[in-house]
Amino acid sequence: MRRLVDNDYLTMVVRLAVGVTFIYASYYKILDPAGFAKSIWYYHLLPGGLINITAVILPWVELICGLGLIFGVLYRGAAVLTTTMTVIFTVALVSALARGIDIDCGCFKVARSSSETVLDSLLFDIVLLILLWQLLVSRSRRWMLSRW
Amino acid sequence: MLLRQFVIIILVAAVAGVGLNLVSPNRIDFIGKYRSLSSGDGPIVPPTAEPGDPPFISIEVAELEHSNYQVVFIDARDAGEFVCGTIPGSVNIPFEYLPEGDLRPYIDSVLGGLPGDYHFIIFCSGEECDLSLHLGRTMQELGYTNLSIFFGGWREWVQFGLDVERRESCDG
Numbered sequence A: 001m002r003r004l005v006d007n008d009y010l011t012m013v014v015r016l017a018v019g020v021t022f023i024y025a026s027y028y029k030i031l032d033p034a035g036f037a038k039s040i041w042y043y044h045l046l047p048g049g050l051i052n053i054t055a056v057i058l059p060w061v062e063l064i065c066g067l068g069l070i071f072g073v074l075y076r077g078a079a080v081l082t083t084t085m086t087v088i089f090t091v092a093l094v095s096a097l098a099r100g101i102d103i104d105c106g107c108f109k110v111a112r113s114s115s116e117t118v119l120d121s122l123l124f125d126i127v128l129l130i131l132l133w134q135l136l137v138s139r140s141r142r143w144m145l146s147r148w
Numbered sequence B: 001m002l003l004r005q006f007v008i009i010i011l012v013a014a015v016a017g018v019g020l021n022l023v024s025p026n027r028i029d030f031i032g033k034y035r036s037l038s039s040g041d042g043p044i045v046p047p048t049a050e051p052g053d054p055p056f057i058s059i060e061v062a063e064l065e066h067s068n069y070q071v072v073f074i075d076a077r078d079a080g081e082f083v084c085g086t087i088p089g090s091v092n093i094p095f096e097y098l099p100e101g102d103l104r105p106y107i108d109s110v111l112g113g114l115p116g117d118y119h120f121i122i123f124c125s126g127e128e129c130d131l132s133l134h135l136g137r138t139m140q141e142l143g144y145t146n147l148s149i150f151f152g153g154w155r156e157w158v159q160f161g162l163d164v165e166r167r168e169s170c171d172g
Helices: A008-031 A033-043 A048-071 A075-098 A118-137 B002-023 B059-066 B079-084 B103-110 B131-141 B153-159
Strands: B071-075 B119-123 B147-149
Touching: A008 A033, A008 A048, A008 A118, A033 A048, A033 A075, A048 A075, A048 B002, A075 A118, A075 B002, B059 B071, B059 B119, B059 B153, B119 B131, B119 B153, B131 B147
Parallel strands: B071 B119, B119 B147
Antiparallel strands: none
Protein backbone atom coordinates (compact mmCIF):
# COMPACT_ATOMS: atom_id res chain seq x y z
CA MET A 1 0.00 0.00 0.00
CA ARG A 2 2.76 2.40 1.00
CA ARG A 3 4.60 1.68 -2.22
CA LEU A 4 1.44 2.35 -4.25
CA VAL A 5 0.77 5.65 -2.47
CA ASP A 6 4.37 6.77 -3.02
CA ASN A 7 4.39 5.73 -6.68
CA ASP A 8 5.77 8.59 -8.78
CA TYR A 9 3.46 8.00 -11.73
CA LEU A 10 0.33 7.72 -9.60
CA THR A 11 1.26 10.88 -7.72
CA MET A 12 1.90 12.77 -10.97
CA VAL A 13 -1.45 11.66 -12.42
CA VAL A 14 -3.27 12.72 -9.24
CA ARG A 15 -1.39 16.05 -9.19
CA LEU A 16 -2.49 16.67 -12.78
CA ALA A 17 -6.10 15.60 -12.13
CA VAL A 18 -6.51 17.73 -8.98
CA GLY A 19 -4.51 20.63 -10.41
CA VAL A 20 -6.55 20.81 -13.61
CA THR A 21 -9.76 20.50 -11.58
CA PHE A 22 -8.86 23.53 -9.46
CA ILE A 23 -7.65 25.57 -12.44
CA TYR A 24 -10.87 24.78 -14.28
CA ALA A 25 -12.90 25.61 -11.16
CA SER A 26 -11.20 29.00 -10.91
CA TYR A 27 -11.66 29.96 -14.55
CA TYR A 28 -15.34 30.98 -14.64
CA LYS A 29 -15.16 32.52 -11.19
CA ILE A 30 -12.30 34.81 -12.23
CA LEU A 31 -14.20 35.80 -15.37
CA ASP A 32 -17.48 36.44 -13.53
CA PRO A 33 -16.86 37.56 -9.94
CA ALA A 34 -20.42 38.92 -9.60
CA GLY A 35 -21.85 35.52 -10.47
CA PHE A 36 -19.51 33.78 -8.06
CA ALA A 37 -20.41 36.29 -5.33
CA LYS A 38 -24.00 35.31 -5.85
CA SER A 39 -23.10 31.63 -5.58
CA ILE A 40 -21.49 32.36 -2.21
CA TRP A 41 -24.47 34.42 -1.15
CA TYR A 42 -26.80 31.48 -1.83
CA TYR A 43 -25.12 29.49 0.93
CA HIS A 44 -25.97 32.13 3.56
CA LEU A 45 -22.82 31.25 5.50
CA LEU A 46 -20.62 34.33 5.11
CA PRO A 47 -21.40 37.80 6.43
CA GLY A 48 -22.53 40.04 3.55
CA GLY A 49 -19.50 42.30 3.86
CA LEU A 50 -17.09 39.43 3.18
CA ILE A 51 -18.85 37.93 0.15
CA ASN A 52 -17.42 40.09 -2.62
CA ILE A 53 -13.84 40.14 -1.38
CA THR A 54 -14.00 36.35 -1.05
CA ALA A 55 -15.34 36.11 -4.61
CA VAL A 56 -12.42 38.25 -5.81
CA ILE A 57 -9.61 36.39 -4.02
CA LEU A 58 -10.72 32.76 -3.62
CA PRO A 59 -10.63 31.84 -7.35
CA TRP A 60 -7.02 33.02 -7.49
CA VAL A 61 -6.16 30.83 -4.50
CA GLU A 62 -7.67 27.92 -6.46
CA LEU A 63 -5.72 28.84 -9.59
CA ILE A 64 -2.38 29.21 -7.78
CA CYS A 65 -2.92 25.97 -5.85
CA GLY A 66 -3.81 24.14 -9.08
CA LEU A 67 -0.66 25.41 -10.78
CA GLY A 68 1.39 24.67 -7.65
CA LEU A 69 0.24 21.04 -7.64
CA ILE A 70 0.95 20.52 -11.33
CA PHE A 71 4.35 22.18 -11.40
CA GLY A 72 5.42 21.23 -7.91
CA VAL A 73 5.91 24.76 -6.62
CA LEU A 74 4.72 25.67 -3.09
CA TYR A 75 3.55 22.08 -3.28
CA ARG A 76 2.87 21.27 0.36
CA GLY A 77 1.01 24.52 0.96
CA ALA A 78 -1.02 24.01 -2.22
CA ALA A 79 -1.95 20.45 -1.21
CA VAL A 80 -3.03 21.47 2.30
CA LEU A 81 -4.93 24.54 1.03
CA THR A 82 -6.78 22.57 -1.66
CA THR A 83 -7.73 19.97 0.94
CA THR A 84 -8.90 22.69 3.34
CA MET A 85 -10.95 24.37 0.62
CA THR A 86 -12.53 21.07 -0.43
CA VAL A 87 -13.45 20.26 3.18
CA ILE A 88 -14.99 23.73 3.59
CA PHE A 89 -16.93 23.40 0.31
CA THR A 90 -18.18 19.98 1.39
CA VAL A 91 -19.31 21.25 4.81
CA ALA A 92 -21.05 24.20 3.11
CA LEU A 93 -22.85 21.84 0.73
CA VAL A 94 -23.96 19.55 3.55
CA SER A 95 -25.11 22.58 5.51
CA ALA A 96 -27.11 23.83 2.49
CA LEU A 97 -28.61 20.40 2.03
CA ALA A 98 -29.54 20.21 5.73
CA ARG A 99 -31.24 23.61 5.56
CA GLY A 100 -33.18 22.65 2.42
CA ILE A 101 -31.45 25.22 0.22
CA ASP A 102 -31.55 23.74 -3.28
CA ILE A 103 -28.54 25.32 -4.86
CA ASP A 104 -26.37 24.92 -7.87
CA CYS A 105 -23.10 24.61 -5.98
CA GLY A 106 -21.24 27.16 -8.08
CA CYS A 107 -18.21 24.85 -8.02
CA PHE A 108 -17.33 24.92 -11.71
CA LYS A 109 -19.46 27.71 -12.99
CA VAL A 110 -21.42 30.47 -11.45
CA ALA A 111 -24.86 29.48 -10.27
CA ARG A 112 -27.67 29.87 -12.76
CA SER A 113 -30.05 26.98 -12.27
CA SER A 114 -29.86 23.75 -10.38
CA SER A 115 -28.50 21.65 -13.24
CA GLU A 116 -25.74 20.41 -10.96
CA THR A 117 -27.36 18.97 -7.88
CA VAL A 118 -25.99 19.23 -4.37
CA LEU A 119 -25.70 15.44 -4.19
CA ASP A 120 -23.66 15.28 -7.43
CA SER A 121 -21.36 17.93 -6.03
CA LEU A 122 -21.01 16.10 -2.73
CA LEU A 123 -20.06 12.90 -4.51
CA PHE A 124 -17.48 14.79 -6.54
CA ASP A 125 -16.03 16.37 -3.38
CA ILE A 126 -15.65 12.96 -1.77
CA VAL A 127 -13.71 11.65 -4.79
CA LEU A 128 -11.58 14.81 -4.72
CA LEU A 129 -10.84 14.32 -1.01
CA ILE A 130 -9.63 10.78 -1.67
CA LEU A 131 -7.25 12.08 -4.35
CA LEU A 132 -6.07 14.86 -2.05
CA TRP A 133 -5.39 12.34 0.70
CA GLN A 134 -3.07 10.53 -1.71
CA LEU A 135 -1.21 13.79 -2.41
CA LEU A 136 -0.89 14.60 1.28
CA VAL A 137 0.56 11.25 2.28
CA SER A 138 2.65 10.48 -0.81
CA ARG A 139 6.39 10.96 -0.36
CA SER A 140 6.97 11.19 -4.11
CA ARG A 141 8.69 14.45 -5.08
CA ARG A 142 9.57 13.63 -8.69
CA TRP A 143 8.87 16.05 -11.53
CA MET A 144 8.62 19.07 -9.27
CA LEU A 145 10.14 22.43 -10.12
CA SER A 146 10.83 23.29 -6.50
CA ARG A 147 11.75 21.32 -3.41
CA TRP A 148 9.22 23.28 -1.34
CA MET B 1 7.63 26.35 6.08
CA LEU B 2 3.99 25.35 5.54
CA LEU B 3 2.78 28.60 7.08
CA ARG B 4 5.15 30.56 4.84
CA GLN B 5 3.71 28.78 1.79
CA PHE B 6 0.15 29.61 2.90
CA VAL B 7 1.08 33.26 3.29
CA ILE B 8 2.76 33.39 -0.13
CA ILE B 9 -0.19 31.71 -1.91
CA ILE B 10 -2.80 33.90 -0.23
CA LEU B 11 -0.79 37.10 -0.71
CA VAL B 12 -0.21 36.40 -4.41
CA ALA B 13 -3.90 35.51 -4.82
CA ALA B 14 -4.98 38.69 -3.01
CA VAL B 15 -2.72 40.90 -5.13
CA ALA B 16 -3.81 39.21 -8.38
CA GLY B 17 -7.51 39.18 -7.47
CA VAL B 18 -7.67 42.75 -6.18
CA GLY B 19 -5.47 43.99 -9.04
CA LEU B 20 -7.61 42.35 -11.72
CA ASN B 21 -10.80 43.55 -10.06
CA LEU B 22 -9.55 47.13 -10.19
CA VAL B 23 -9.12 47.06 -13.98
CA SER B 24 -11.58 44.38 -15.14
CA PRO B 25 -14.78 45.37 -16.97
CA ASN B 26 -16.49 42.76 -14.75
CA ARG B 27 -15.23 44.34 -11.52
CA ILE B 28 -17.42 44.30 -8.44
CA ASP B 29 -17.44 46.38 -5.27
CA PHE B 30 -15.04 44.95 -2.71
CA ILE B 31 -17.70 45.26 -0.03
CA GLY B 32 -21.07 44.14 -1.34
CA LYS B 33 -24.47 44.95 0.09
CA TYR B 34 -26.37 41.79 0.90
CA ARG B 35 -29.37 41.04 3.03
CA SER B 36 -29.45 37.97 5.17
CA LEU B 37 -31.93 35.17 4.54
CA SER B 38 -35.54 36.25 4.26
CA SER B 39 -36.59 38.11 7.34
CA GLY B 40 -39.48 40.03 5.85
CA ASP B 41 -37.89 43.38 6.70
CA GLY B 42 -37.54 44.59 3.13
CA PRO B 43 -37.33 43.48 -0.45
CA ILE B 44 -34.71 40.92 -1.36
CA VAL B 45 -32.55 42.30 -4.13
CA PRO B 46 -30.20 39.87 -5.88
CA PRO B 47 -26.58 40.89 -6.35
CA THR B 48 -27.09 40.53 -10.10
CA ALA B 49 -29.77 43.24 -10.17
CA GLU B 50 -29.01 46.09 -12.52
CA PRO B 51 -30.30 49.63 -12.85
CA GLY B 52 -33.41 49.55 -14.99
CA ASP B 53 -34.59 46.17 -13.75
CA PRO B 54 -38.21 46.01 -12.56
CA PRO B 55 -38.53 47.02 -8.88
CA PHE B 56 -38.10 44.33 -6.23
CA ILE B 57 -40.84 44.01 -3.63
CA SER B 58 -40.87 42.58 -0.14
CA ILE B 59 -43.07 39.80 1.20
CA GLU B 60 -45.28 42.39 2.91
CA VAL B 61 -45.85 44.24 -0.35
CA ALA B 62 -46.39 40.97 -2.22
CA GLU B 63 -48.99 39.91 0.35
CA LEU B 64 -50.69 43.30 0.22
CA GLU B 65 -50.74 43.28 -3.57
CA HIS B 66 -52.08 39.73 -3.56
CA SER B 67 -55.20 40.94 -1.84
CA ASN B 68 -55.59 43.53 -4.61
CA TYR B 69 -57.47 42.24 -7.63
CA GLN B 70 -55.66 44.64 -9.94
CA VAL B 71 -52.51 42.53 -10.07
CA VAL B 72 -51.52 39.15 -11.53
CA PHE B 73 -48.78 36.99 -10.07
CA ILE B 74 -46.59 35.17 -12.59
CA ASP B 75 -44.76 32.02 -11.53
CA ALA B 76 -41.58 31.68 -13.63
CA ARG B 77 -40.77 28.12 -12.48
CA ASP B 78 -41.45 25.07 -14.59
CA ALA B 79 -44.92 23.55 -14.86
CA GLY B 80 -44.07 20.62 -12.55
CA GLU B 81 -43.20 22.93 -9.66
CA PHE B 82 -46.14 25.21 -10.47
CA VAL B 83 -48.77 22.49 -10.14
CA CYS B 84 -47.20 21.20 -6.92
CA GLY B 85 -47.71 24.51 -5.20
CA THR B 86 -47.84 28.18 -6.05
CA ILE B 87 -49.18 31.52 -4.89
CA PRO B 88 -52.98 31.33 -5.30
CA GLY B 89 -54.26 32.69 -8.59
CA SER B 90 -50.84 32.77 -10.25
CA VAL B 91 -50.32 32.04 -13.91
CA ASN B 92 -47.36 30.00 -15.07
CA ILE B 93 -44.81 31.30 -17.59
CA PRO B 94 -41.87 28.89 -17.23
CA PHE B 95 -38.89 30.97 -18.27
CA GLU B 96 -36.73 27.97 -19.11
CA TYR B 97 -39.34 26.62 -21.52
CA LEU B 98 -40.38 29.73 -23.41
CA PRO B 99 -41.28 28.94 -27.04
CA GLU B 100 -39.06 29.97 -29.93
CA GLY B 101 -39.96 33.02 -31.96
CA ASP B 102 -42.11 36.00 -31.06
CA LEU B 103 -42.87 35.80 -27.36
CA ARG B 104 -45.31 38.66 -27.04
CA PRO B 105 -48.34 36.76 -28.49
CA TYR B 106 -47.53 33.76 -26.31
CA ILE B 107 -47.24 35.79 -23.10
CA ASP B 108 -50.32 37.86 -24.02
CA SER B 109 -52.31 34.66 -24.43
CA VAL B 110 -51.12 33.25 -21.08
CA LEU B 111 -52.05 36.56 -19.44
CA GLY B 112 -55.50 36.49 -21.04
CA GLY B 113 -54.87 39.57 -23.17
CA LEU B 114 -54.36 41.91 -20.23
CA PRO B 115 -52.86 45.25 -21.30
CA GLY B 116 -49.10 45.80 -21.22
CA ASP B 117 -49.38 48.36 -18.44
CA TYR B 118 -51.26 45.98 -16.13
CA HIS B 119 -49.40 45.24 -12.88
CA PHE B 120 -47.65 41.88 -13.00
CA ILE B 121 -45.62 40.47 -10.09
CA ILE B 122 -43.09 37.84 -11.11
CA PHE B 123 -41.59 35.26 -8.76
CA CYS B 124 -39.84 31.89 -8.78
CA SER B 125 -38.44 29.53 -6.13
CA GLY B 126 -36.65 32.01 -3.94
CA GLU B 127 -33.29 33.63 -3.47
CA GLU B 128 -31.32 30.99 -5.33
CA CYS B 129 -33.52 31.37 -8.41
CA ASP B 130 -32.92 33.91 -11.18
CA LEU B 131 -35.87 32.96 -13.37
CA SER B 132 -38.07 35.81 -12.12
CA LEU B 133 -35.34 38.33 -12.87
CA HIS B 134 -34.77 36.96 -16.37
CA LEU B 135 -38.49 36.79 -17.13
CA GLY B 136 -38.90 40.35 -15.82
CA ARG B 137 -36.17 41.60 -18.12
CA THR B 138 -37.63 39.68 -21.08
CA MET B 139 -41.11 41.07 -20.46
CA GLN B 140 -39.68 44.55 -20.11
CA GLU B 141 -38.06 44.20 -23.54
CA LEU B 142 -41.41 43.03 -24.92
CA GLY B 143 -43.05 46.25 -23.75
CA TYR B 144 -44.66 45.36 -20.42
CA THR B 145 -44.30 48.50 -18.36
CA ASN B 146 -45.67 47.75 -14.89
CA LEU B 147 -43.69 44.80 -13.56
CA SER B 148 -42.43 43.96 -10.08
CA ILE B 149 -40.25 41.10 -8.94
CA PHE B 150 -40.93 39.30 -5.69
CA PHE B 151 -37.47 37.78 -5.31
CA GLY B 152 -38.24 36.06 -2.00
CA GLY B 153 -40.52 33.95 -4.14
CA TRP B 154 -42.27 30.73 -3.29
CA ARG B 155 -39.97 29.90 -0.37
CA GLU B 156 -40.53 33.18 1.44
CA TRP B 157 -44.28 32.96 0.76
CA VAL B 158 -44.38 29.52 2.40
CA GLN B 159 -42.06 30.59 5.24
CA PHE B 160 -44.52 33.31 6.14
CA GLY B 161 -47.36 30.81 6.30
CA LEU B 162 -49.46 32.42 3.56
CA ASP B 163 -52.14 30.57 1.58
CA VAL B 164 -50.95 28.34 -1.22
CA GLU B 165 -52.63 26.69 -4.17
CA ARG B 166 -51.80 23.07 -4.97
CA ARG B 167 -53.21 21.72 -8.22
CA GLU B 168 -51.65 18.30 -7.75
CA SER B 169 -50.40 16.49 -4.68
CA CYS B 170 -46.69 15.92 -5.07
CA ASP B 171 -44.10 14.07 -3.04
CA GLY B 172 -41.69 16.12 -0.94
